[in-house]
Each structure stands twice: as C-alpha cells, then as structure tokens.
Amino acid sequence: MSVTHPDYRLSQLDQLEAESIHIFREVAAEFEKPVLMFSGGKDSIVMLRLAEKAFYPAKVPFPVLQVDTGYDFPEVLACRDEWVARLGLRLIVASVEEAIATGVVVDDGRTTRNRMQIGTLLNAIETEGFTAAFGGGRRDEEKARAKERVYSHRDEFGQWDPKNQRPELWSLFNGRIHEGEHMRIFPLSNWTELDIWHYLDREQISIPSIYFSHQRRVFERDGMLLSESEHNPLRAGEVAEERTVRFRTVGDLTLTGCVESTAATTAEIIDEIAVARVTERGATRGDDRFSEAAMEDRKKEGYF
Amino acid sequence: MDLLRFATAGSVDDGKSTLIGRLLLDSKAIFEDQLAAVEATSASKGYDYTDLALLTDGLRSEREQGITIDVAYRYFATPTRKFIIADTPGHVQYTRNMVTGASTADLGLVLVDARHGLTEQSRRHAVLLSLLRVPHLVLAVNKMDLVDYSAERFEEIKREFSAFATKLTIPDLTVIPISALKGDNVVTRSANMPWYDGSSLLHHLENVHVASDRDLRDARFPVQYVVRPKSDEHHDYRGYAGQVAGGVFKAGDDVVVLPSGMPATIAGIDLFDREVTEAYPPMSVTIRLNEDVDVSRGDLIARPNNQPAVTQDVDAMVAWMSTTPLRPRQKLLVKHTTRTVKALVKELDYRLDVNTLHRDLEAGELGVNEIGRVRLRTQQPLLLDPYSRNRTTGAFILIDEATGVTVGAGMVND
Numbered sequence: 001m002s003v004t005h006p007d008y009r010l011s012q013l014d015q016l017e018a019e020s021i022h023i024f025r026e027v028a029a030e031f032e033k034p035v036l037m038f039s040g041g042k043d044s045i046v047m048l049r050l051a052e053k054a055f056y057p058a059k060v061p062f063p064v065l066q067v068d069t070g071y072d073f074p075e076v077l078a079c080r081d082e083w084v085a086r087l088g089l090r091l092i093v094a095s096v097e098e099a100i101a102t103g104v105v106v107d108d109g110r111t112t113r114n115r116m117q118i119g120t121l122l123n124a125i126e127t128e129g130f131t132a133a134f135g136g137g138r139r140d141e142e143k144a145r146a147k148e149r150v151y152s153h154r155d156e157f158g159q160w161d162p163k164n165q166r167p168e169l170w171s172l173f174n175g176r177i178h179e180g181e182h183m184r185i186f187p188l189s190n191w192t193e194l195d196i197w198h199y200l201d202r203e204q205i206s207i208p209s210i211y212f213s214h215q216r217r218v219f220e221r222d223g224m225l226l227s228e229s230e231h232n233p234l235r236a237g238e239v240a241e242e243r244t245v246r247f248r249t250v251g252d253l254t255l256t257g258c259v260e261s262t263a264a265t266t267a268e269i270i271d272e273i274a275v276a277r278v279t280e281r282g283a284t285r286g287d288d289r290f291s292e293a294a295m296e297d298r299k300k301e302g303y304f
Numbered sequence: 305m306d307l308l309r310f311a312t313a314g315s316v317d318d319g320k321s322t323l324i325g326r327l328l329l330d331s332k333a334i335f336e337d338q339l340a341a342v343e344a345t346s347a348s349k350g351y352d353y354t355d356l357a358l359l360t361d362g363l364r365s366e367r368e369q370g371i372t373i374d375v376a377y378r379y380f381a382t383p384t385r386k387f388i389i390a391d392t393p394g395h396v397q398y399t400r401n402m403v404t405g406a407s408t409a410d411l412g413l414v415l416v417d418a419r420h421g422l423t424e425q426s427r428r429h430a431v432l433l434s435l436l437r438v439p440h441l442v443l444a445v446n447k448m449d450l451v452d453y454s455a456e457r458f459e460e461i462k463r464e465f466s467a468f469a470t471k472l473t474i475p476d477l478t479v480i481p482i483s484a485l486k487g488d489n490v491v492t493r494s495a496n497m498p499w500y501d502g503s504s505l506l507h508h509l510e511n512v513h514v515a516s517d518r519d520l521r522d523a524r525f526p527v528q529y530v531v532r533p534k535s536d537e538h539h540d541y542r543g544y545a546g547q548v549a550g551g552v553f554k555a556g557d558d559v560v561v562l563p564s565g566m567p568a569t570i571a572g573i574d575l576f577d578r579e580v581t582e583a584y585p586p587m588s589v590t591i592r593l594n595e596d597v598d599v600s601r602g603d604l605i606a607r608p609n610n611q612p613a614v615t616q617d618v619d620a621m622v623a624w625m626s627t628t629p630l631r632p633r634q635k636l637l638v639k640h641t642t643r644t645v646k647a648l649v650k651e652l653d654y655r656l657d658v659n660t661l662h663r664d665l666e667a668g669e670l671g672v673n674e675i676g677r678v679r680l681r682t683q684q685p686l687l688l689d690p691y692s693r694n695r696t697t698g699a700f701i702l703i704d705e706a707t708g709v710t711v712g713a714g715m716v717n718d
Contacts, residue, residue, distance in 0.1 A: 008552065008584040009515050012307035012386045021588035022547045025529040029601050029642070053576040054588070057541055058533035139377045146376040146391075165374065166710045167400050167625050169407040171547070172639050172701045176708035190388055192379045 020187040024054040030175040031132040038064040040076035041250045043136030063090035070097045079208040094124035122158040156180035201266035224257030311390040311405040313429035314415030323484035325356025330491040399673035400625035411440040434472035439517040449483040455499040519694040523551030525605040526641035543590035549696035568593040602643035604687040618680040626711035629669040640700035646683040653677035691715035
C-alpha cells in the first residue's frame with residue numbers, strides 16, 4: 001500500500017481499512033470480554049486480518065468463536081485452523097450437534113441447521129460471558145442490514161430491536177451495556193462484496209479453496225446448484241453431475257449454492273463480480289429466500 | 305478510487321427513495337433479484353409502475369407503512385468513486401436520525417418537490433446540514449416533469465433557497481433540477497431541460513472535490529489503545545494506537561501529550577508491519593515515542609505550538625435525542641474522542657428553532673429532536689477544538705449513565 005499521497009488522500013480501500021481498525025481498537029479498549037465470530041468465510045477472514053493489523057505487533061487480544069453446524073465444508077474448517085494457528089488465537093467451537101444433544105436447541109426435522117445456529121450462538125455467548133461479539137455482517141448484503149449499526153445492541157435475550165436502535169454519530173461508538181446484555185460489532189459495515197474481494201486481492205491472504213473454481217458433483221434444487229453430500233439426500237428427479245463451480249458465500253453446505261465459474265484467482269473473481277447481475281445472497285443462500293423479511297426475522301431473534 | 309459519503313434528506317413525498325432507487329438502478333448497483341422482488345411487490349400492490357422506493361425501505365414495518373423510520377446505508381460505485389449514502393428520514397420526529405446520517409457526510413442532498421417549493425422541512429434539513437458542517441450541499445428540485453420542466457419555477461425555488469441559505473454556514477451550494485421518476489438529470493443530462501447548463505446529479509457527486517474538507521492544519525492524535533506485546537521478540541515495544549483526527553504527523557516531530565503537557569518526540573509511526581514516514585486523517589496507525597512518558601487511552605498527542613483547549617467547561621450546540629428532556633443540573637456522560645467523562649449540565653442558553661433559526665432564550669429544557677446551546681462542566685478536562693475547525697475533536701456524544709443510551713450529540717462552539 002502506498003501511503004504517501006501528494007495531497008494526503010487515502011484510497012477508499014485504505015479508508016475502509018482505517019475505519020475498521022479503529023473499531024477493533026475501540027472495542028478492545030472498552031469491552032471486558034470481546035470475541036470474534038468466525039465462520040471461516042471470506043468476510044470473517046478479512047475481519048481477522050484487520051484485527052491482526054489493529055494490534056500488531058501484539059497478539060489479537062480476544063478469542064474466536066465458531067458455530068459449527070456439523071454441515072460445514074471441510075475446506076473451510078481447514079482454512080480456519082490455519083488462521084488460528086498462524087495468529088496464535090484461542091478457538092472456541094460451539095457445535096449445533098452438541099446444542100441439539102443437550103437440549104439447547106430443538107431439532108424438529110424441519111428447522112435448518114442455519115436457523116439452529118441462533119440458539120447455539122446465544123448459548124455460547126452467555127456461557128462464556130462475552131460482552132461484545134464481532135460479526136462480519138455488511139450493510140450491502142440485505143435490506144434489513146442496511147439499517148444495522150456498527151455497534152448493535154442486543155438485550156439479555158440476544159435480540160435486536162430495529163425500532164429502538166441507539167443513534168450512532170461520527171465515529172463515536174457507545175459501548176455501554178448492562179449485565180447480561182451484549183453488543184454485536186460489525187467492523188465491515190461499510191464494505192461491499194467487491195471491496196472484500198479487492199482487499200483479499202491486495203492482501204494476498206489465504207481463504208478457503210472452495211471460493212475458487214473447482215470440480216464438484218452438484219445437483220439443481222430451487223434454481224440453485226447444491227453440493228452432493230450425505231447431508232443432502234437427492235430428491236426424486238434430481239441428478240448430480242460434475243461441474244466447474246465456485247462458491248460466493250460459505251455456510252451450511254446443505255443450503256449454500258455455488259455458481260458455475262472458471263475464476264481461479266481473486267483477480268478473475270473480481271472481474272466476474274463486477275459484471276454479476278444477481279446479489280450473492282439471493283443467488284446462493286437458500287436461508288434468505290424463505291420470506292421477504294427472512295433476514296429481519298432472524299436478526300430480531302439474535303442471528304448475526 | 306476515492307470515497308464520498310452523502311446524506312439524503314427529504315421525505316417519501318419528495319421522492320427521496322425513488323431518487324436513491326434511480327441512482328442505484330442507473331449506476332447498476334441494483335441486481336436482478338432485487339429488482340425482480342420490487343417488481344413483484346409493486347404488481348401485488350396493484351401499481352402500474354415499479355416502485356423504486358421499495359428498494360430502500362428495508363424493515364417490514366416501513367414497507368407496511370410506506371415510510372422510512374431509520375437511517376439506512378446504501379452503497380454504489382462508479383468507475384471513479386465509491387459512494388456511501390446515509391438515507392435519512394425526513395419527518396421532524398426523526399431529526400435525530402438525520403443528525404446521525406449527516407454527522408459523517410461530506411455532502412448533503414436536500415430534495416424539494418418543484419410543485420411545492422421550499423417547505424418547513426426542507427429548511428430544517430438545510431439548517432441541520434449546516435449545523436453539522438456538512439461541507440457540500442446539493443438542493444435537488446425534484447418532479448420537474450410535473451411543472452412542465454419550467455425554468456422559471458426552478459429559478460424561483462433556487463432564489464428562495466439561496467436567500468435562506470445566506471443565514472447558514474454552507475460553503476458550497478449546487479442546485480439541480482431533476483425528475484427522479486423519469487430520470488431527468490439524475491445520471492445523464494436531460495433533453496427536457498435545455499435551459500439548464502449544469503451537470504447531472506451523479507456527475508456532480510462524482511466530481512465534487514472533498515480532499516480539502518479535512519483538517520490538515522492541526523495535528524491531533526487521540527490515543528485509543530496502548531500496544532504492548534510483552535513478547536520476547538518485541539520485549540520493549542510500546543506503541544500508541546489511534547486514528548489521526550487532524551493534521552500530519554511525521555517521524556521526528558516534536559509533540560506534546562495532553563492533558564499532562566509532557567513533551568516528547570515521535571520515534572516512528574507504524575502501519576501494521578511497516579513504518580510510514582507520515583500519518584494524516586483518517587489513517588489508523590501506531591505512534592512510538594522516544595521518551596518514556598506516561599500515555600494512556602484518552603490522552604491526545606498534538607504539536608507544542610498548536611494545541612486544543614484543555615478545559616472542563618464545554619460550550620456546545622446539542623441535538624437532543626431522548627424522550628426524557630435535557631434540563632440544567634442533569635448529570636450525563638460525555639464521550640469525546642477516546643475519553644469518556646462525567647458531566648453536569650450547567651445551563652441551557654437557548655433552544656434553537658430549526659425551522660426559523662429563532663433562539664428561544666426562555667427555554668427551560670430541550671425535548672426530543674430539539675437543538676440548543678448548552679454549557680457543560682466536566683469532571684476531567686476534555687481536549688477540545690471548535691467543531692467548525694475539526695469535526696472529530698469538536699464532536700461528542702452524551703450518554704445517559706443509567707440506561708446506557710446515547711441521548712445527545714454535541715458540537716463545540718467557537
């Protein structure tokens with residue numbers, strides 16, 4: 001990065017980076033027990049990179065928490081482990097399987113693992129006593145997120161009340177909470193999908209291989225290409241076949257669709273995204289499609 | 305590529321959401337699935353057109369009521385610039401949201417309906433943008449298609465607004481005739497208004513010069529976090545992390561640490577794993593000093609010959625955001641840069657009528673969405689600049705200690 005500009009300007013990517021680093025430092029300074037919610041996806045990797053930069057040469061002063069649906073892509077878990085090892089972080093895994101087994105959440109056979117993450121996550125936050133949880137949410141992802149604050153206050157039930165949000169002015173963040181409440185922190189609020197990719201391209205850091213073009217056995221369902229897997233039994237009329245694909249988001253593999261693509265580098269992905277005509281969630285996330293207000297409902301319950 | 309943040313003010317009736325929808329659509333920031341959802345909703349409501357406002361009203365209650373109740377942030381980019389829109393609600397009961405959206409804006413966009421001209425609301429928006437020192441203002445005269453693209457009508461509104469604006473602090477004003485619904489002068493110049501020789505709205509947004517809006521004169525570095533690795537490799541490392549709030553810092557500079565007043569020199573400035581020669585706003589860096597001085601979060605590093613005021617007496621304009629009014633003798637918390645201190649409301653000088661600029665000297669309290677001149681006494685000194693000089697070191701928020709809620713926004717007077 002070239003930082004000396006003749007007129008003291010910063011590129012928009014440098015501005016976003018500076019703003020996010022400011023947020024990480026502010027939370028580390030003001031909250032007793034922060035944690036970073038790490039999915040292993042590209043957004044949470046960008047978060048980790050920013051956290052690394054914020055405190056360098058000291059270690060990142062908080063652990064990372066991953067909610068394991070049991071249906072995660074192995075490539076994503078491998079990448080997670082690589083990052084945790086490189087930065088010497090403490091990793092806490094909250095497992096949906098375990099939450100089902102211990103009765104924290106109920107598996108009624110109809111609820112997706114993604115949805116069961118909510119109870120699992122809230123239980124982990126409560127058990128560990130975290131007071132702030134960094135999430136990789138971006139305001140450009142979905143309509144309900146456009147109104148999200150950088151510091152998003154959650155009550156003792158972990159819920160978000162969109163009508164009663166604290167005003168957030170300048171870059172003065174109010175981190176005051178009561179016993180039992182916590183704050184969700186979104187340091188990537190102002191980043192777009194394209195910004196994330198430009199940043200990954202610039203930083204040349206490791207992300208799960210499934211973001212890049214690879215051969216995979218997939219089948220079509222509801223207009224999405226889903227991975228063939230033991231967790232995803234084929235239904236009548238569905239046929240799995242080998243295709244050249246990449247993933248735009250990573251989540252529960254039973255719900256996360258891929259797109260046909262030959263983009264094998266960050267630069268090639270940027271070229272594809274620049275001309276993409278469908279949002280990343282709308283195209284490849286079955287969990288956001290259930291209703292016009294799907295995301296809003298999940299956020300109110302305490303989702304990311 | 306650089307960045308422009310702008311706040312839009314106006315109401316649903318002025319066509320604000322339609323304008324934003326139009327900007328997003330015509331700059332290709334809207335994706336097929338988003339547009340398809342909006343088209344489907346429009347059809348199900350029996351509209352004979354695509355209601356672009358549906359693109360931006362995100363919360364269920366808003367979609368039901370057809371109003372915008374909270375600041376929403378939208379993003380789009382053109383080949384030369386990235387834009388962050390703070391889309392703020394226009395109604396008076398949401399003044400606090402407009403203040404919020406304007407606090408970080410480089411430019412304010414006020415919409416008026418060409419048929420109705422200036423309303424109390426458009427005046428109020430201009431006043432708020434001026435109070436928050438948003439450096440650039442665009443008055444978009446919308447719905448020109450409904451006044452037959454009349455040059456006379458446009459000039460009339462322009463004159464009226466310019467006369468009103470002389471009472472405000474608006475360094476840069478541009479007035480553009482548009483039709484958000486039809487797309488006139490939004491992205492491309494309109495053939496329907498050959499009498500208008502200015503640029504389209506998007507062209508203006510892409511080219512407005514914002515680099516000089518920052519304070520590059522007064523070096524200000526609020527210390528946010530002390531970095532002490534205490535590892536074998538970096539055993540003696542001690543760095544002061546923060547975001548430059550003003551001016552330019554260079555390695556070797558003589559500095560002073562406030563409020564203690566201890567002199568020091570900059571040993572080096574770190575940006576992650578590299579040293580940089582200089583740091584300026586809004587860079588987040590880590591400054592190392594040669595001297596072993598006591599520095600902690602809440603302190604501020606400045607230059608010996610250019611320091612902020614170190615004071616416990618604060619004279620500021622306050623925008624009040626709580627339903628419980630602000631009254632003299634009230635105790636609050638003040639968060640200013642990285643310093644949070646207790647404060648007492650000493651007096652309320654006056655309440656400002658944001659529609660007429662009238663000062664009510666008799667006011668005994670500030671209600672929700674009201675603005676007034678307030679004097680505070682803080683328990684520890686703050687390191688203040690006038691807001692007119694620096695929007696970072698001149699700004700603070702007020703927090704209710706019992707509820708933890710942000711109840712006010714303050715701008716330090718000159």
